[in-house]
Amino acid sequence: MQDFLFVAHIIPLFQHALVFLGLAYLFTKTPVFTALVNNSLTLPDKVIIYLVFSGFCMLGTSLSEFSVQSEDAIANTRAIGAVLGGLLGGPVVGFFVGLTGGIHRIWSMTGVSAPISYIDLACGVATTYEGLFAGFVHHYLSRKGKIESLFSPRFIWLMAFTIGLGHVLIFLLFGWSADDAELAWRIQQEIALPMLLANSAGVALIMYMIREQKRTCDELSSNAIALNIANKTASITLPRFSEESAQRFSEIIHQETRVAAVAITNRVRLLAFTGEGASHHRPGTTISSKDTLKSIEKNSVVFVDGIKKIYQCQIDPNCKLGSALVIPLRDEAHNEVLGTIKLYEVKHRLFRNINKTLGESVAQLLSNRILTGRYERQRELRLEDQYKLLTTQVNPHFLYNALTTISHITRKQPERARDLLHHLSDFFRKNLESSADTTTLREELEHVVSYLEIEKARFENRLEVVMNVPENLREQCMPVFTLQPIVENAIKHGVSELIGVGIVKVCAKKDGGDLILSIEDNAGLYVEGDHNGIGLKIDERIKMRYGPDYGITILCEMDQWTRVTIRLPLQKD
Template identity: 35%
Template sequence: MIYIQLLQSMSLIALSAYIFNQIVFYKKSFSNNSIGYKLILIIFFTIVSILGTYTGVEINHAIANTRPIGAITAGYVGGPFVGVVVGLISGFQRHSIGGFTALACGISTVVEGLCGGLAKVLSKKKELDPKLGFFTALIAELLQMFIILLITRPFDQALELEKIIALPMILINSIGVVIFINITNNAIDQYNKIGALQAEKALLIAEKTLNYLKQGFNEETSQKIARIIYESNNYKGVFIGNLEGILASYGNTLSTDVLKSVLQRYYISREYKGIFLIENYKEEIFFCIPIYETEKLEMVVGLHMKAEKHMDEYFIQFTKQLSKLLSTQLRMYNLNKAVEQAYLAEYKALRAQIHPHFLFNALNTIASFCRTNPLRAKELIINLSNYFRRTLKREEEFLTLREELDFLNSYLSIENARFGTRLQVNINIPEELMECMVPVFILQPLIENSIKHGILLRPSGGNIDVIVKCVEDKLYFSVEDDGVGMDEDVLKNIFNNPGIGLNNVNERLRLLYGNDSKLNIESAHHIGTKICFFIPKEVRI
């Protein structure tokens, strides 16, 4: 009978897991370690634990219940502090009810919350593990039974009670923790899948608009971009505007005066938000997406929505991703325009880094992962964003080797996703050199050259070895591949071709450090290529 009654209270756990995912996970606070997030966890799991007490089964002046599930899960999700606080509050509440096991149950609830927290600390996995949750609950429940026998008096009465409740509580509460974790993990998977689809949609729009945005935002290109966005989803219409007015509109949009009023209302706060207005006795809803050039608001994309319910969390995520991608493309256009107008080596070097083919290939690679491996797609989007953020923001001339390596890893993650096992890059940089100062983007063009002109020309691919070491008072850099190599004639004229990154790096080294730091290239046909150079060793103060 006790099994049936405890199982009936398990519906509370399933409902709690659903509510937890709604109020915590979907609000993107799941991985947040802020005080506000921990407070939400404490309040939520305390309520779950207390309800577990009240839905329990009274047996021999004691209560067999599912209270431990709330305390254990609180610790496993939020850490030791959250688990102990939930255990203290719900344990005190249990003690206040009374009964000859009241003190033991109150203490054991704190211990159970601590067990859950220790499981989180000791776990090497970022995600919640049902197996670890089960064994943690099993141990916590065994400790509870031991505490009851140790503290509760008379001992004979406590022993008789445990003969009745021990096995059902250990099994039911352990299974309850697993159920909570599984429901949460399923919600995470579903969220990632939907997020990946939204990311894929934003990437497809970015890919289709790339050629137009190379020409900048004007009335002609804006009209084409508005059409692409309109056809990507179920909107009433799409408009694009700036501080001067409406540049283009497509679909079943309203009059230009109405759209201008939407823009004027948007410019008051300039956030991702919906704007509501009444036109011809009907409510019209627009969602405005800002497009920035650096930190300056340049354009606004307005989506004429069919209903407010469509502006959910997933839609907001899509709009933010689209805003970042279009803002990046606009920044690329403005920088390329600056290159054409200015005879500055800094801009020329920057232009050499922003290669349209690389962006096209990266977008296609990420799109292919969106359905097969959503988490991998999300990682690649972050890496691509880091790559272009560092590429486009180039006020500094020098950075540390550690920062250069971070940028390089963002680039290599995308290249490894594209070429898989055909490409193997081995990086050997001692930790003690990581704070040494180097010119920005000094390694990536060399590795890109090895990949493009060496490794990928071999059907089987190959390896690239990157070495940085200290030689006396200088830093020695070496990038060596086992690609197709080149013959003597090509090697002699290697720096006469202005269209490759090698020449760019060589000129920068020459201007910064003199002829002694120019690139030294050794290559042999069908054997490989080695590029090396020296620069003075300088450490950030």
């Protein structure tokens, strides 16, 4: 008989628990759930929690199964509402949810003129106790910084089961005080175990479902905030740590994460501080926080929760900040710490889990941004070094040959010698005075012409130059010293080896969105794999500036011609 009653009660009770599970899922879609996730419940939010879970209590009473021992006793899931109200809303909310559920239990099971039985009173008091006890569990875990335990199914099942045992004990005490202990015992033998199992499982399932919804909400919120931070900081370049760029970064992080304060440091100094405490946390001062120094030294995250470990400002003992998350900014390639980013909360305010996850994401973003800035700066310096190298790698033989040629011409053709000296001075002035790393095609051609005029005087009638560069392309922007070194190679390693007339052609044309320059000689002496140092540097410089689709290609028809083609993007200076 007892086994039959157990099955007869537990199946409907589990069905009722599933109804509550569905209702709780709808609750997770409300704005109150968002506030619950953020641990920022306001008074209106707590009122809504009270109303929702008081409704659960009333519904649990209404969907009850009568005991065969007494018409005043029912197997019910009312405790699910009371316990959830306390776990989610705290002691005050839990008390009023339980009290409301208890009053409804007494009122709904008692006639207008009928006296209130000890069974009704015991159930009302026990329901109030359940909500209050669960509320104190919430309060205790919050004070200990273990709020995540509220969403552990195993812990909550055990807690709900323990609270249910208290309900049974209260019922038996009321029966004993009313000299009806035997009936109270028989009632509990019939309905206690089904209620304990169903209510505990119902609370655990609902809290598990809330935890999963909370996790999803945290992830979506974290991703959205991280994306906003990335978008808003996209224009901030960080080639090195500077107070100005770090301050802009910290202000954006503070605005998006809504923590009390944000700080950014390098390995020695505070670079930026935004939020609560900015009056005494001054950028430029030496790092004084032991937690920050520990994070840098150990290359690890340091979390001071303000509960187990108290955060104490080293600058101002009256500082309102009570907890801190210190995350190192890492250079993974060199396994070194560049600095830290720190998120703060004020005293008596819990540090949101979303901000712990988000803080690490932001630290990774900031680290990548700093490293990218460093690599960009290194790239710029490398380009500058290559440019300087090109400007100093003038063939000394060219200078010797030019001066020798001019000296021979001076006696017979003084005007021609004067022109050549002008060309030589223009050539060297271009080499020595140019400070920019880009120029126009027109200026580059002028540099080439100065060089070729000197070479034509040296080779006399054995060198011909053909220029085919449209006027509308001559204002196109290009890297300096791109043409002249290649023209020099065409003469030095090409036409100078010919017995007959050597021809050098310099041409330009437009190909879609690209500028095509070609330097061709009629020697055809290029041997594949015989790379020239300057040519390689020019090709690398072009690729570093414009990408792998641009640069130099070389074609050769042996003993016929060699053609060097330079592809650049069309762009005006």
